[in-house]
Amino acid sequence: LKMPEPTPQEHVYGVSKWSDLGYSTIDMLYLRPVRWFHQNVVERLRGPAYPYYHRKFGPVKTIDQCEIQDQVCFYEAEMAFLREKRIDTMIVEILHDRLTRCIAYEGRIDALDKCAKEKDALFESHTNWYQKYGEMGVPHSCIDAYMKQKHLMIWMRRHPEVDLKGWAIEREYENKAKEYIKSIPMPMEIR
Numbered sequence: 001l002k003m004p005e006p007t008p009q010e011h012v013y014g015v016s017k018w019s020d021l022g023y024s025t026i027d028m029l030y031l032r033p034v035r036w037f038h039q040n041v042v043e044r045l046r047g048p049a050y051p052y053y054h055r056k057f058g059p060v061k062t063i064d065q066c067e068i069q070d071q072v073c074f075y076e077a078e079m080a081f082l083r084e085k086r087i088d089t090m091i092v093e094i095l096h097d098r099l100t101r102c103i104a105y106e107g108r109i110d111a112l113d114k115c116a117k118e119k120d121a122l123f124e125s126h127t128n129w130y131q132k133y134g135e136m137g138v139p140h141s142c143i144d145a146y147m148k149q150k151h152l153m154i155w156m157r158r159h160p161e162v163d164l165k166g167w168a169i170e171r172e173y174e175n176k177a178k179e180y181i182k183s184i185p186m187p188m189e190i191r
Helices: 016-047 071-106 116-133 144-158 167-183
Strands: none
Touching: 071 116, 071 144, 116 144
16 A cells, blocks of 8 residues: 655646746756656666565574674664663553553452453563663663673573572562452452
8 A cells, every 4th residue: 555645736827927937947947857757767767666664673692692893783782782681661651551541440359360461471571671771770771781691591500499580579469469358358249
């Protein structure tokens, strides 16, 4: 589906002979060559139309693949890191909105059971975001994230028994919340 091109403002001939002469001169000297060049050169060389919202970025080397003095590679890796951080942040925000909507729809009492999938997805994505970007300080770069990832992998190799995701603590909190909700006296119709 191709969007129609906007039509230029048409000159109305016959109103004034001086405006007709001026418009004809401008059209002959400036507008006609530009239109010809656009129709015969630019349109033929232009590739297929590509919607901006489906933009695909080419593969970029990560910071560990860059050569030591390659400043262009450093810059590309930094921009790719910032783009990935924005995308990951948006994903966490979207999952948070989904959980909030589910809780609002199901009610606070039934939300622990009926919104478990959304809650687990948010918990997982928030944990992954925090492991990748959390506690690095304000001016951080992809080098800081790479060093954090390296140190985390070394620490995980030395301490394999530790649950870094925190699933055990999360499940314990959910069980306590369920027990607390069950202990609240309710009218007979709701039970």
